[in-house]
């Protein structure tokens with residue numbers, strides 16, 4: 001049993017979740033940014049993570065998933081600035097389910113991730129009122145993902161791994 005944890009992360013928040021998942025896995029495992037992953041050959045299970053961007057999966061990650069996950073055991077994790085329970089998250093997880101339609105999707109984990117200060121500054125200057133609103137809630141995301149969220153990510157890792165073993 002060999003597992004890959006791969007992620008896209010611009011400011012390190014999704015990477016934190018990736019590392020928590022990786023740390024919990026037993027047996028053979030690799031952790032790599034998506035830029036270093038050619039395909040999923042040789043892996044029995046892949047955890048694939050990214051930040052929600054512009055209300056969706058970042059295009060680079062979407063094309064990787066579309067081209068490489070057919071018939072594969074995968075689990076998806078994502079971070080977002082909005083708090084858990086925010087309505088739009090359902091449409092993002094729906095978008096994930098559509099994108100991985102040909103894979104064996106074992107689960108989706110999502111949690112809040114801090115909005116970096118330079119992103120807050122950029123969003124506050126945006127013309128789009130939705131983007132501006134994101135910028136305004138930036139300070140409330142500080143410190144995320146915190147230990148309670150990382151604990152849930154570890155639990156998720158365990159549950160997913162037990163489905164494949």
Ligand SMILES: Cc1cc2nc3c(=O)[nH]c(=O)nc-3n(C[C@H](O)[C@H](O)[C@H](O)COP(=O)(O)O)c2cc1C
Pocket residue numbers: 008009010011012013014015050051052053054055056079080081082112113114115116119
């Ligand atoms: C260009 C850009 C667009 C973003 N769009 C969204 C969004 O639509 N919804 C959301 O909840 N968070 C959004 N975020 C916030 C990130 O998803 C969040 O801060 C994430 O935890 C960052 O992860 P990272 O450090 O791994 O890059 C956006 C961030 C950036 C930089």
